[in-house]
Amino acid sequence: MKYLKVVLILLVVSGTAFAFGMYSTIKKNAVFDGIVTLGRSVKATVSGSSSGTQDIVLLDFADRSLLDTNRLPFNQKEVRVKIENGRQQQMVAVVKASDTTAIVVSEKGLLFTLTPGACETPDCMKPAGRLVRADGTALDDIYDMLVVPGATGNDYYVSFGQENRAQNTKAFYLSRIQIADTPDPQSTLGVEDVVFESTSFSLENGHADVSGGGALAYDANANRIIMTIGDFGLNGYANRFIGDVPPAQDPENDLGKIHAIDLATGTSEVISIGHRNPQGLTITRKGEIVSTEHGPKGGDEVNIVVAGKNYGWPQTSFGTMYEQYTFPDKPLDASVPHGGYQPPLTAFVPSIGISALLEVQGLHKAWDGDLLIGSLKAQSLYRIRRWDAGHYMEPIHFGDRIRDLEIVDGILLIASDAGKVYMLKPLDDVDMLRTGIGLVNNKNALSECGQCHNLSGARSTEFAPHLVNVFSRPIASLTDFNNYSDGLKGRAEELWTEDNLRAFLADPQSFAPDSGMPTPRLSASDTEEIIALLPLLR
CATH class of the missing domain: 2.120.10.30 (TolB, C-terminal domain)
Incomplete structure (x- = not known):
């Protein structure tokens, strides 16, 4: 009987914790808040x-x-x-x-x-x-x-x-x-x-x-x-x-x-x-x-x-x-x-x-x-x-x-x-489209990524996974793309954080050997512009 009481207490505590966690998720999500801050939300x-x-x-x-x-x-x-x-x-x-x-x-x-x-x-x-x-x-x-x-x-x-x-x-x-x-x-x-x-x-x-x-x-x-x-x-x-x-x-x-x-x-x-x-x-x-x-x-x-x-x-x-x-x-x-x-x-x-x-x-x-x-x-x-x-x-x-x-x-x-x-x-105002908040399909650093990656929809291409919601997404996790390298699959427990994205853009082969991603040869400002724009692809 005493074990039954312990089990019941644990169920109540865990249920309360789950409910509080769900409520907190609805009210505030740290990852999401970080993304929408960049997008002026x-x-x-x-x-x-x-x-x-x-x-x-x-x-x-x-x-x-x-x-x-x-x-x-x-x-x-x-x-x-x-x-x-x-x-x-x-x-x-x-x-x-x-x-x-x-x-x-x-x-x-x-x-x-x-x-x-x-x-x-x-x-x-x-x-x-x-x-x-x-x-x-x-x-x-x-x-x-x-x-x-x-x-x-x-x-x-x-x-x-x-x-x-x-x-x-x-x-x-x-x-x-x-x-x-x-x-x-x-x-x-x-x-x-x-x-x-x-x-x-x-x-x-x-x-x-x-x-x-x-x-x-x-x-x-x-x-x-x-x-x-x-x-x-x-x-x-x-x-x-x-x-x-x-x-x-x-x-x-x-x-x-x-x-x-x-x-x-x-x-x-x-x-x-x-x-x-x-x-x-x-x-x-x-x-x-x-x-x-x-x-x-x-x-x-x-x-x-x-x-x-x-x-x-x-x-x-x-x-x-x-x-x-x-x-x-x-x-x-x-x-x-x-x-x-x-x-x-x-x-x-x-x-x-x-x-x-x-x-x-x-x-x-x-x-x-x-x-x-x-x-x-x-x-x-x-x-x-x-x-x-x-x-x-x-x-x-x-x-x-x-x-x-x-x-x-x-x-x-x-x-x-x-x-x-x-x-x-x-x-x-077409000039606005060339600014840092400009359209990813127009003249900014991220537009170059669009040659292989889909930037406007959640559908991967034959050559590359789409980039919608890539920020904080698990690495090598898309089910509609089957050509991830073993190097990327080996990091599947990690997320695409700012640091990981920056390292990957700097040297794809060092980050994930055998990756099909060519070295983009970006300037420091281009890299930072891409990092700033990626959270907006959602």
Whole structure:
């Protein structure tokens, strides 16, 4: 019995120590703090609202680096949101609230205001309340948010999924919410003002909650909301559906369609059918409705949405079935492209995990008028320049799963799955790119490393491991690079500290015999510049 008491005491002590260590790690990490000091990072702790409890919201601000593209360099800042007693908050949507402010919503319904043009500390992002369901629980299963400007202020709309557990069904909802000009961070905002409720579907055979679509756009010319609804995986491939016709092709079912809601009358109509999971939506200056849509294994689409058209899902796709190399096409006319269904503007094979979409306006003349697309799997932006005869596309690796895009005050805002809101401000001062904090892909000492190493993304090349997060990383530790020398493998228990990096750059062969790294022949100032810039590659 006395041994049992000793064991219990040890368990309590070790559990307390572990909890304190985890808390300390969340509050302050010495290695991370050392890195972000070089990158001019600031942290703040603020209170946010929750249903019945109070969350402690941790905001981490950083002005870290620049992002390079073919035609336009950007200064990159970021704010990360994390809840002290839980995991990081995936950012679901970011919308323009005014000429200088944005509203950001997280996966658990936390609302924030953001002033990107004045963002030098975490104070530029402030809690603004929380969305809750009718029973007071936090609103999750959120798809998108939309702002509609009015004569007396903004109306906000949110799309989300709602289960009826008593009937074992689920439906798609669009609700109107009111956000004050100066929101109370402790407020809870209900979603009872329902504008649209879809036909419900049974959960008996399961569903894909990530395939709900839910993208929103405001058509100011017709005073209507354009809204996408996915098929929730009820297509006969991912999950079985009830009946003989898949929901996306069934005119009596709201799923797998793009809808328009007349705000004056409250009535809705179907614009197009045959959609799988359209997660991006924009209306161009010319009045075109453009959507992005997830394919299966390959076949992500960018569609020009034309009223009355059928886009084919699940009867055809440019992708294939998972774990197969074919797709069971059911064409209307096998002799024409896309089986006689409306073809996309372009498609991605393999899939990029296509997500948000906007037409660039008010950012910079180099990009204005282009389509900008985000991606989840590829963690990249894609800029499409269109003309009558075709288009070209610029992929821009970003290094985070991109969930939403917006432009406020001449700054591109990117909401990510990593709980971050990135702020990209175009730079016209090219001379700034040659300074010590300049872009690593431009004219500084670190740019020479880019001839072999990947500096902008966490993917190793055939010749060298990538350098993202190399600072304080274990030596020879990347799993996507298989050509480490025995000399580097022999130091695998060590970290890439300043001293180790400096020694390696000075003489790679002395540091790790047989290393494939050539002697870079750097000046002392070049070495110190590289050491200062490496922590920013994260």
